[in-house]
Amino acid sequence: MSVSNRVRRARPSLGTFVEITARGDNELKLHRAVDRAFDAIDCVHRQMSFHESASDVSRINRDAYDRKVTVDPWTWQVLKTAQRFSSESEGVFDVTIARELSIWNYLPQRYRNVRKGNWRDIVLEKRNEVRFRRRVIIDLGGIAKGFAVDRAVEVLERAGVPAGIVNAGGDLSVFGSKSELVHLRSPNSPAQFSGALRVSNRAVATSATYFSRRSLIDGQTRRAKIRQLSVSISASDCMTADALTKIVFVLREKSAPLLVRYGADALLLKRDGSPRWIFQAHAA
Amino acid sequence: MNHIPQWVLPAAITVTVPLPSYAVQYLTAPAAQKVCFPECDQFVAAHVKFTPAQIGAIEAKSGQKELLRGQEIWRALQNGKLHGFFIVDYVIGKHLVIDYAVALSPGGTVKQIEILNYRESYGGEIRNPDWRKQFVGKQPGSQFALNEGINNISGATLSCRHVTEGVRRVLATYDVCLK
Numbered sequence: 001m002s003v004s005n006r007v008r009r010a011r012p013s014l015g016t017f018v019e020i021t022a023r024g025d026n027e028l029k030l031h032r033a034v035d036r037a038f039d040a041i042d043c044v045h046r047q048m049s050f051h052e053s054a055s056d057v058s059r060i061n062r063d064a065y066d067r068k069v070t071v072d073p074w075t076w077q078v079l080k081t082a083q084r085f086s087s088e089s090e091g092v093f094d095v096t097i098a099r100e101l102s103i104w105n106y107l108p109q110r111y112r113n114v115r116k117g118n119w120r121d122i123v124l125e126k127r128n129e130v131r132f133r134r135r136v137i138i139d140l141g142g143i144a145k146g147f148a149v150d151r152a153v154e155v156l157e158r159a160g161v162p163a164g165i166v167n168a169g170g171d172l173s174v175f176g177s178k179s180e181l182v183h184l185r186s187p188n189s190p191a192q193f194s195g196a197l198r199v200s201n202r203a204v205a206t207s208a209t210y211f212s213r214r215s216l217i218d219g220q221t222r223r224a225k226i227r228q229l230s231v232s233i234s235a236s237d238c239m240t241a242d243a244l245t246k247i248v249f250v251l252r253e254k255s256a257p258l259l260v261r262y263g264a265d266a267l268l269l270k271r272d273g274s275p276r277w278i279f280q281a282h283a284a
Numbered sequence: 285m286n287h288i289p290q291w292v293l294p295a296a297i298t299v300t301v302p303l304p305s306y307a308v309q310y311l312t313a314p315a316a317q318k319v320c321f322p323e324c325d326q327f328v329a330a331h332v333k334f335t336p337a338q339i340g341a342i343e344a345k346s347g348q349k350e351l352l353r354g355q356e357i358w359r360a361l362q363n364g365k366l367h368g369f370f371i372v373d374y375v376i377g378k379h380l381v382i383d384y385a386v387a388l389s390p391g392g393t394v395k396q397i398e399i400l401n402y403r404e405s406y407g408g409e410i411r412n413p414d415w416r417k418q419f420v421g422k423q424p425g426s427q428f429a430l431n432e433g434i435n436n437i438s439g440a441t442l443s444c445r446h447v448t449e450g451v452r453r454v455l456a457t458y459d460v461c462l463k
Contacts, residue, residue, distance in 0.1 A: 009319070010310050010399040012384075012444030017399065019310075021436075031319055170439045185439035191406035193434065206438040232438055 003163050003178055009034055013045045014145050016169030022156055023163040023178060033159035037152040037166065044148035047072045048140045050098065050107055057140055061098075061111055064132040076128045078140055078147050078239070085143075085243045086119035086219065088258055092250050093243055094119045094219025098139035104224070106215050111137050118219065145171045146205055146242025153238075166238075173203040173238045186273040187230040194273035203238035207231050207245035208269075218250045225250050228271040235264040253278050306434060307403040313356075313385065316398045317370050320387035321360040324367050328359045332461045345456035348449060351376075355457055366390050369462060372400065373454050375446040379406055386451055392458045394451060404442070 003023035007030040010019040018041050022030040047056040056075040063069050071079075085093040099114050101107040117136035124130060145168045152166040153173045163176030174180045179200035186192040187208050197204060208230030209216055216225045231249045235241040240262055248255045248266045259266055259279040268276045311319060317327045333354040334342070342350045356372040369388040374381070381403045387396040 008308075008310055010308070010402060011397050012399070012447040015443055015445075016441055017402065017444050019308075031322075035319075165436060167436060167438075169441045170437060172436060172438055180436050182436045182438050183434050185437065190439065191404075193437075197438075204438045208439060230439060 003176075005030065007031055007034055009038075011038055011041075013038070013041050014148055014168050015049070015051070015141075016145070018148075018152075018169070019165075019167040020152060020156075021165045021167075022161045023176070024161050029159075030161060033156050033161050036159065037155040040151040040155050041148045041168070044074065044144055044151060047075050048078065048144040048147075050139045050141065057138060058110075060130050060132075061137045064130050065135040068126075068129045068131045071128055071130055073128060074147070074151070076124070076130075078144055079122065079124055079130060081147075081239060082140065082143050082243070083119060083122065083124060085247065088261075089219075089247045089251070089255075091118055091219045093142070093247050095138040095140055095142065096121065096136040097217040097219055097222065098137040100217050100222050101139060101215070102137070104215075107139060116222075142246050143239055143243045145169060146203070146238035146240070149173045149203065149238040171203075171205040171238055171242050174199045175201060184230065184232055184267075184269060187228050187269050188271050188273070192273070194269050195275060197232070197234070197267070199234065202234050202236065203241040204232055204234045205238060205241035205245045206233075207249045216246065216249055220250075230269040232267045232269070233259075233264050234267075235262055240264065248278075255279075306405075306437075307401065308435075309401050310399050311385075313370075313372055313400060316385045316400055317358065317360065319398060320370060320385065320396045321362075321367055324360040324362045326361040326364075327370060328361060330357045330359050330369075331355065332357060332457075334461075338460050341460040342453065342456045345459055346453040348453045350453065355454075355461070357462070360387075368395060369458070371454050371457070373450050375450040377442065377446040379404055380442055380446060381405070382447060384447055384450070386454050388455075388458060392455065392463060394455070397447070397451060399447075 002025045005025055005027050006023050007027060008021045010017050020034050020037050022034050024030050049055045050057055056071040060069050082095045096118055098107060102109045113135055114137050115135040117134035121133040121136050149166045149168050149171055153175050156164055157175060163178040165172055165174045165180050179198055181196045182199050182204055183193045183196045186194045218225050231245050233241045233244040244264055256279050266279045268278055331354060339350045358370040360367045360370050368390055371386045374383045383400045385398050385400055389395055
């Protein structure tokens with residue numbers, strides 16, 4: 001199918017701007033597919049937003065220590081994946097850093113009596129049910145955007161869109177028959193661009209501390225990792241890319257075994273914007 | 285199949301050249317009207333120029349300052365029947381100037397939000413009121429040609445809270461002017 005037409009739209013969601021580009025031949029069909037892809041993004045936002053009081057995340061944060069909370073299957077899927085990344089990174093990735101993010105005012109302080117804990121205090125024994133062993137709180141901000149991007153791409157592909165890109169605040173996925181050029185911001189100056197990646201059928205996520213020096217927290221030490229660099233991960237899906245950026249930002253070269261396992265590539269941009277691959281997966 | 289991304293350093297973009305702004309036009313207002321109300325055959329302009337009393341009421345209801353002198357509003361009709369309102373609004377953040385559209389049902393609930401034009405700037409010119417004036421009611425012109433070639437960015441973008449706050453103000457405007 002031709003990709004002569006392009007539809008490009010953006011909406012606020014997931015706390016950022018979500019941009020969807022769909023290429024194909026029928027503009028009306030493309031718009032309809034994009035509508036449905038945005039619906040999927042909104043579903044993720046509604047269930048996984050830390051800020052919306054009716055979301056699964058808020059219900060979990062309010063109640064999971066006191067009783068089991070039933071959640072949407074998508075929320076469950078993200079939590080299971082988060083636990084896997086926590087286990088594989090020995091706790092460097094940990095959604096319970098919501099406590100530290102709140103203390104530092106990166107998240108609003110909405111909960112009282114929050115206790116110190118970690119990812120092992122999240123219990124996912126029965127499908128779609130969550131409970132906490134300690135009174136912890138969670139934030140899925142380090143993984144939910146990537147998941148939302150994957151769901152949106154799935155909608156577009158199922159609708160027969162031949163090519164496109166979904167970009168949620170910099171976590172993006174390129175799908176289909178056309179490659180895209182993805183620019184990376186310079187770590188010490190977000191208004192400048194250090195260069196670009198040519199991406200085809202791959203997801204890319206980037207973590208850096210451009211605007212806020214303390215917002216990347218190491219789940220093991222519970223302290224902010226203050227580095228003037230940017231980490232970009234390319235992986236086969238955006239949720240994986242999203243989660244790995246946090247792990248690689250902290251562990252750098254020590255994350256290589258994890259990158260091998262996921263077939264992910266990691267690109268570091270140093271303070272001066274110069275690029276350094278720390279790992280490149282080999283073609284299968 | 286694993287597609288290994290290639291690092292590209294286009295000659296036109298070097299580390300030392302800062303781009304003062306990045307801008308994208310997603311939709312024109314007429315295109316956004318069709319996207320938000322595909323079933324409608326007519327969009328009738330019903331723009332409002334605010335009276336001081338209306339501004340006071342909008343500010344009281346929304347808790348925000350009303351910076352615009354009026355609001356661009358269209359009634360979306362199908363066979364003469366009102367299907368909702370299409371409203372264009374503008375928000376200005378520290379590094380952002382965005383125009384966007386809100387589609388409301390006839391009863392004033394938000395059906396859809398679409399960004400029309402997104403502009404990012406770190407050059408400080410956003411704080412200059414004269415610089416801002418050129419955007420109200422207009423489409424971006426060739427001054428944003430500088431960002432040609434930059435289409436997709438990976439790396440933290442800014443929060444959308446200005447837009448979500450703007451939508452609350454637009455809902456107050458609906459209450460005061462359209463209900």
